[in-house]
Amino acid sequence: MTSTTVVRRPVPPPQPVIAVDAMGGDHAPREIVSGAVQAVREHGLRLLLVGRGPELAPLVAAEGASRELPIVHAEETLAMHEGALAAWRRARSSVAVACKLIRQGEAAALVSAGSTGGVVATSTVRLRTLPGVLRPALALVLPTRPKPTILLDAGANADAKPEMLMQFAHLGAAYARIGHGIAEPRVGILTIGSEPGKGNRLARKAAELLSAHAEEARLDFRGNIEGHDLLAGLVDVVVTDGFTGNVALKSVEGAVRFAFGEIREALTSSPMAKAGALLQRKALRELGERLDSESYGGAVLLGLNGTVVIAHGDSHARGVTGACLLARDLAAGRITDQIRRGVAGLSRTPTWLHRLGQSED
Amino acid sequence: MTSTTVVRRPVPPPQPVIAVDAMGGDHAPREIVSGAVQAVREHGLRLLLVGRGPELAPLVAAEGASRELPIVHAEETLAMHEGALAAWRRARSSVAVACKLIRQGEAAALVSAGSTGGVVATSTVRLRTLPGVLRPALALVLPTRPKPTILLDAGANADAKPEMLMQFAHLGAAYARIGHGIAEPRVGILTIGSEPGKGNRLARKAAELLSAHAEEARLDFRGNIEGHDLLAGLVDVVVTDGFTGNVALKSVEGAVRFAFGEIREALTSSPMAKAGALLQRKALRELGERLDSESYGGAVLLGLNGTVVIAHGDSHARGVTGACLLARDLAAGRITDQIRRGVAGLSRTPTWLHRLGQSED
Numbered sequence: 001m002t003s004t005t006v007v008r009r010p011v012p013p014p015q016p017v018i019a020v021d022a023m024g025g026d027h028a029p030r031e032i033v034s035g036a037v038q039a040v041r042e043h044g045l046r047l048l049l050v051g052r053g054p055e056l057a058p059l060v061a062a063e064g065a066s067r068e069l070p071i072v073h074a075e076e077t078l079a080m081h082e083g084a085l086a087a088w089r090r091a092r093s094s095v096a097v098a099c100k101l102i103r104q105g106e107a108a109a110l111v112s113a114g115s116t117g118g119v120v121a122t123s124t125v126r127l128r129t130l131p132g133v134l135r136p137a138l139a140l141v142l143p144t145r146p147k148p149t150i151l152l153d154a155g156a157n158a159d160a161k162p163e164m165l166m167q168f169a170h171l172g173a174a175y176a177r178i179g180h181g182i183a184e185p186r187v188g189i190l191t192i193g194s195e196p197g198k199g200n201r202l203a204r205k206a207a208e209l210l211s212a213h214a215e216e217a218r219l220d221f222r223g224n225i226e227g228h229d230l231l232a233g234l235v236d237v238v239v240t241d242g243f244t245g246n247v248a249l250k251s252v253e254g255a256v257r258f259a260f261g262e263i264r265e266a267l268t269s270s271p272m273a274k275a276g277a278l279l280q281r282k283a284l285r286e287l288g289e290r291l292d293s294e295s296y297g298g299a300v301l302l303g304l305n306g307t308v309v310i311a312h313g314d315s316h317a318r319g320v321t322g323a324c325l326l327a328r329d330l331a332a333g334r335i336t337d338q339i340r341r342g343v344a345g346l347s348r349t350p351t352w353l354h355r356l357g358q359s360e361d
Numbered sequence: 362m363t364s365t366t367v368v369r370r371p372v373p374p375p376q377p378v379i380a381v382d383a384m385g386g387d388h389a390p391r392e393i394v395s396g397a398v399q400a401v402r403e404h405g406l407r408l409l410l411v412g413r414g415p416e417l418a419p420l421v422a423a424e425g426a427s428r429e430l431p432i433v434h435a436e437e438t439l440a441m442h443e444g445a446l447a448a449w450r451r452a453r454s455s456v457a458v459a460c461k462l463i464r465q466g467e468a469a470a471l472v473s474a475g476s477t478g479g480v481v482a483t484s485t486v487r488l489r490t491l492p493g494v495l496r497p498a499l500a501l502v503l504p505t506r507p508k509p510t511i512l513l514d515a516g517a518n519a520d521a522k523p524e525m526l527m528q529f530a531h532l533g534a535a536y537a538r539i540g541h542g543i544a545e546p547r548v549g550i551l552t553i554g555s556e557p558g559k560g561n562r563l564a565r566k567a568a569e570l571l572s573a574h575a576e577e578a579r580l581d582f583r584g585n586i587e588g589h590d591l592l593a594g595l596v597d598v599v600v601t602d603g604f605t606g607n608v609a610l611k612s613v614e615g616a617v618r619f620a621f622g623e624i625r626e627a628l629t630s631s632p633m634a635k636a637g638a639l640l641q642r643k644a645l646r647e648l649g650e651r652l653d654s655e656s657y658g659g660a661v662l663l664g665l666n667g668t669v670v671i672a673h674g675d676s677h678a679r680g681v682t683g684a685c686l687l688a689r690d691l692a693a694g695r696i697t698d699q700i701r702r703g704v705a706g707l708s709r710t711p712t713w714l715h716r717l718g719q720s721e722d
Contacts, residue, residue, distance in 0.1 A: 191608075200519040203604070227610065227615055228615030254588055255591070
């Protein structure tokens with residue numbers, strides 16, 4: 001008897017194309033172009049650079065990347081101070097053109113370091129939500145260890161409904177799996193009080209829905225999470241409405257900054273302490289950098305027909321490259337399909353919910 | 362011509378009587394009794410100790426304070442794990458009896474280190490809100506410098522209405538004036554986004570009401586405050602609903618703890634850094650203590666017919682003495698009258714609002 005071994009060569013998945021908004025961000029377009037070039041050269045990504053052609057062409061040429069990095073012209077630019085209204089005002093912005101590339105199937109994802117409000121509004125209007133998804137949610141990563149914690153919604157929906165929060169759990173779980181390699185994400189809901197039944201009406205109702213649907217929807221729902229647990233790593237995904245999420249994230253950001261300021265002062269309050277601080281300069285600087293880049297490095301808008309990664313506004317080249325890699329991973333992992341399936345798993349939710357989703361589109 | 366000089370001796374205001382719940386708190390009754398004795402001896406306060414007589418009498422006698430510190434017997438005790446339901450379950454709890462003393466005019470304020478949920482619920486039910494006040498609010502103090510910042514509501518009302526938030530502004534301003542000596546408190550509303558019109562429906566509507574009524578009600582309303590500004594000292598009073606306030610406070614608490622943990626690790630990550638940490642031990646310990654006691658030392662429930670100070674559950678004698686002093690200051694400053702007047706200043710608000718207040722009592 002002879003045995004036949006079938007050797008299967010792993011077929012590399014097709015590299016998805018990422019549209020990069022070259023005009024958004026405090027250091028645009030120079031640092032964006034530079035980060036995009038690095039993403040192409042060092043990581044083999046396929047990118048389209050979107051923005052004002054006459055401005056971008058010389059920059060790309062200067063990097064000797066005119067062949068590897070095609071430019072798609074966009075007339076207008078979303079200014080960093082422009083919020084949601086820009087979505088309607090600037091129909092030919094680089095973000096709007098990037099969305100068009102996604103709609104036409106020429107790109108799978110969008111990376112922008114532009115104003116969060118402007119990018120969220122433009123891509124929500126232009127890409128629209130996935131079938132069955134009521135609203136997109138903005139997901140941010142908190143610097144817990146060993147794995148990060150994902151919080152959503154970080155501000156896309158100031159007023160949410162319990163059914164939206166239930167869906168956010170699926171958006172967040174898909175992001176944790178594909179974007180951060182967390183095989184079975186534990187999901188919690190941000191509220192006040194640790195026992196079931198605590199919180200405001202929205203959180204209580206959402207917790208009920210999640211408890212009822214968790215098993216059927218294969219979601220590891222762990223119940224209530226309180227504010228002081230946000231950085232404790234108790235769960236991988238924290239679900240909340242965009243108002244509470246934004247307040248909580250900014251409170252964390254402000255408190256970390258405050259604690260560092262107070263500590264800096266304490267460390268230089270006496271000659272003895274000052275001497276100590278000198279010995280620790282390196283350790284403290286490294287910590288500062290880790291908290292900075294990891295916690296507020298970027299956000300992902302989930303639930304649309306296309307992946308949207310919003311890099312931090314003050315991103316330099318390295319941050320842009322990182323955002324492009326995240327966008328590639330999410331697109332290659334077909335996050336939109338995963339979300340679609342996750343939300344379909346909830347579709348024994350009454351039909352009025354779907355109607356609601358459509359009417360609110 | 363002879364001039365007559367009328368010498369007016371300042372008449373000391375009558376010392377209000379404070380009812381102290383001797384049974385609430387992790388270290389009750391021993392540390393409560395000890396803190397109460399100090400308040401009487403060192404600060405000349407007039408206190409009534411409320412709790413189980415047979416247990417308290419020997420403790421008071423051991424301190425040689427049987428004459429200065431009368432005991433009012435209360436059969437039952439709110440356990441630390443008991444929440445809001447205890448208000449109805451334990452009709453003869455030490456907190457309930459203390460409220461009765463206030464209602465009967467035998468005490469002006471209540472101090473308890475018991476469970477926040479239990480004390481809030483019991484005193485809300487038993488003291489009832491001041492005329493025209495829709496709901497009481499829990500005020501907490503954040504350790505900003507040079508003056509503290511007051512945040513309310515920290516969790517008494519998970520679901521609030523815009524009109525309640527407008528009233529909270531007055532409760533907080535009165536507390537800032539009388540409790541913390543801030544003559545003209547600046548008031549902000551916690552929301553997302555710095556421009557007017559940002560936030561969820563509740564915050565937007567409350568900000569509108571506050572803007573419209575600020576001048577007439579003599580309130581220095583400064584508009585929107587974001588999460589990262591909570592510890593920045595931009596305003597003296599931050600108004601929000603109890604859900605958002607509780608999440609924000611706990612997020613701050615968790616983030617400060619997280620930052621300290623990370624810094625401790627960074628400070629001991631190398632022999633060099635470790636040597637530095639030794640030199641700074643004292644400075645860091647002092648800072649830790651300041652943040653701890655100042656930020657979470659206690660809370661005040663405002664808007665009821667009587668002042669309620671809720672000391673931290675793990676208060677030792679010194680914390681109890683501090684809470685008694687705060688209660689005395691608030692009662693002596695007639696905070697309830699100030700709140701009544703402040704809210705009356707809003708009373709061109711439609712009558713349905715007052716009806717709402719009564720029906721929801």
